Structure formats: structure tokens, C-alpha cells
Amino acid sequence: MNPAEIDNRNLDIDPLKEFGTMGPTDIAIDLKTYRLKVSGKVGRPLSLSYDEVLKHPSLTETVLLICPGFFSNNGRWTGVNLKSLIQEAQIKKEAQYIDISGAHGKNVRIPLKTLDQKKIFLAYRVNGETLPQKHGFPLRLVYEDAYGSDWVKYVDEIMVS
Numbered sequence: 001m002n003p004a005e006i007d008n009r010n011l012d013i014d015p016l017k018e019f020g021t022m023g024p025t026d027i028a029i030d031l032k033t034y035r036l037k038v039s040g041k042v043g044r045p046l047s048l049s050y051d052e053v054l055k056h057p058s059l060t061e062t063v064l065l066i067c068p069g070f071f072s073n074n075g076r077w078t079g080v081n082l083k084s085l086i087q088e089a090q091i092k093k094e095a096q097y098i099d100i101s102g103a104h105g106k107n108v109r110i111p112l113k114t115l116d117q118k119k120i121f122l123a124y125r126v127n128g129e130t131l132p133q134k135h136g137f138p139l140r141l142v143y144e145d146a147y148g149s150d151w152v153k154y155v156d157e158i159m160v161s
Helices: 050-054 082-088
Strands: 036-040 046-048 058-067 071-081 097-102 107-111 120-126 140-143 155-160
Touching: 036 082, 046 050, 050 120, 058 120, 071 082, 071 140, 082 120, 082 155, 107 140
Parallel strands: 036 155
Antiparallel strands: 036 046, 058 071, 071 120, 097 107, 097 155, 120 140
């Protein structure tokens, strides 16, 4: 299944206990030292604690997570808008991409122009529950129309380029 070709509006929400996982599932993040960094082509780099991230306006979207050949899970993800975070960091006009990195070394590049076209944000809740560790706590990239391999878990950095 290609996520860009699936209309999930009439699909049931899958219970969280049935969600599959791929990649690292055992990375424990210490919230006392955790920081989400926003850097690169910005005028005001950010270093936000988990609590500071939670103070940003939230959004909730139903987005289908597909790992081809393994599982597909339709979930209600809640988190913070990427565009608002990079705007707070005063993104420079010449910027074209954001690179999202996780604590496990996973990275994905997203064209800035797609941030308004798709549901792309950092989730800290799924189906009304705090994002579990095995699903990327404290923050996981939700990336509509992309395969699960691009849904970076344990997000700790946004690099604007």
C-alpha cells in the first residue's frame, strides 16, 4: 500500500495495543536533560524542554502509518506543528528543507513547501495516550503520505537548510 494513495477517512482508529513497530523501540529519553533543538538557517535557534514543547498550540489529526509488508495502523496523533516551531526560530528566506533527526541517528529531509500541503508534525500523544517509548517518546514525526520508515522516532533536532 502506498500511503499517498490511501483515503483513511472511513477507516476505524486502530487500538494502540495493536500498533506495530519497526526500528528502535528501547531508547529511553531522560526528560530532565531532553532538549528539542531547532537550528540551521534560522535567526533564533531554539532549545526546548519537553514541557516547553507541550506549551505550544497542539493539533490532532488522523493519519495512517504504513510499514509495507508488516503493518498499517490508523491513529489519532496529537502534537505540535513543525511550521510554527520553525517560524518561532525565525526561519531565513533562503531555507528550503528541514531535516528531522532522532536520538538513534535516523534522519529524514522534508521540503519546506510541503509543510502546508500535508499532515506533518511532531506527535507526543497517540489515540489519547502519551506516546509510548516503543513508538518514539517523547516526540515522533507524523508524516502523512510517507512510509513509516520516514516517521522518525525519538526526535531531538530540526535542522533548517
